[in-house]
Amino acid sequence: MPVKIAPSILSADFARLGEEVRAIDAAGADYIHIDVMDGHFVPNLTFGPLVVKALRPHTAKVFDVHLMIEPVEPYIAAFAEAGSDIITVHAEATRHLDRSLQLIRSLGRKAGVSLNPATPESVVEYVLDKLDLILVMSVNPGFGGQSFIPSALDKIARLRRMIGDRPIEIEVDGGVTAENVGEIAAAGAQVLVAGSAVFRTPDYRSNIAALR
Template structure:
């Protein structure tokens, strides 16, 4: 599975998001991670579809849009029409997961589902053959800069083993507390897509930070 680094603009300078997107694109990122929070599903409010539309022209790599919102089925079309290339919704946020996945795919976009740290990953097994990616939250969603929750790591291995048993090469993304110091063992557990906010945007060199994360992730595969 290809290693992909997806810097989260949650840690970017919101006064110049377009330029921040350009910085991570030129710095070697594979995706731009866009955290959408509604103040209901999570205790924070960030951005909506108009901001996704605004930053789309500044990114020459896919927009990895993570909807941390209640009843995301209400806004799927808005985010797709605004330029999302991958849409992640939360298992815990909807009872219309099949409809959402089918709708995303019908509009030519990749579909992903996330689980919070205390949700068992096996709840996603009935949907795995329909998903392009699964996002395992390694912190409680809502705020950047948190420390990785250790008990989430075995869930990554469990999910990767299930995918292998089904003959699936599903991307497994992890989000929360990812640093150059822990990315190797997270990669070894089976993840291949890594969201990093502070570790990228707070670094002196974005290109060096992304390169260091990628090297760490690749070392976990040796």
Template sequence: MSASIQISPSILSADMANLARDLTRISNADLIHVDVMDGHFVPNLSYGTAIVKACKSATDIPLDVHLMVSNPDDTVDWYIDAGADLVTVHYEASTHLHRTVSHIKSRGCKAGVVLNPATPVDVLEDILDELDMVLLMSVNPGFGGQKFIPRTLDKLRRLRAMCVEHGVDPLIEIDGGVGAGNAGELGAAGATVLVAGSAVFGAEDPAQAVEDIRQAGTRGRASKEA
């Protein structure tokens, strides 16, 4: 039987005034996605280490911290110290990517690389073997609630093929415009972790939304492996 797709709800769509409550409502999630935006690398400003610390104190679910910042080399330790369990940095923002990934792992944290929609997966050829996760943006980063970019599916298939060729199996995460309606396609194309923000926190029952997306993605993955 196929392994379940993991779900990482993005707190960008949570109620910041009631963050602990909202985290409790998604206690069945596999990861908590924390979108850090600096207003420079992306045209939006979200939150910093205080929110990571708050999440760490409010839930035992591992924190999946996505750094949308222009200076990840200078700031990554802030988020590891605050309680991140997995940190992803953007290829487009990292001058010394191998060094950054190695440093994250040396701190006892899992490390991943994020690719923007226009960045090809080929750029990971020489670092793929070192990664715990690859995150493909399926929208242009900066704001929640955007429409999924369909070409992401082809990109996802290319990444999965590259992983097979390298003999590695990092988590492959998709972020942007994800919900139960397209989770099956994403699972079939090779995704193993799905980030969902408004599709979870905008639902009447966030925990059920998590389960619906997980089941749809898992069915898609199983159909591909059958």
């Protein structure tokens, strides 16, 4: 199946985010990936619900919102109200993953769970019926521009077997380039998050096409 490309606005020009979102929409992005960082769960600070709300009028594309925050539950409703379509929480950031996923779905949003490089895929085994997406971190979260961790490929393949015929997408975030997308997709990934690979030159359309 064709992969979906989700440019991460973490690598965009923050001074003109609305324009950047419109540009990657026009260039063929499938999802708009929004990395939310709190300076606590990860060593960086980025966007809050008000930024998501401000960007929402700039595109009709799916807002793929990745919450790298702890605690996460108190903020889920705010990000849903701001216009998120998919809300992904980290398994490592909540003691009650099942409850968090139930909350996301109760707000009418798709629910995702993210796994850090050292987190085994087994943590999602008992919540598969509440998932729409599994995000495999192929770098340690917190910063863009890092190199892909090769062991993520085996994790992707194991997750694909675990999912079976369930309608759950596997997304990969971290170090995705035109050179390694083939093996990432072959392992079973369907959504590719790309920051530097999309925003590295002003020709976003060609950069997205190269990933495809």
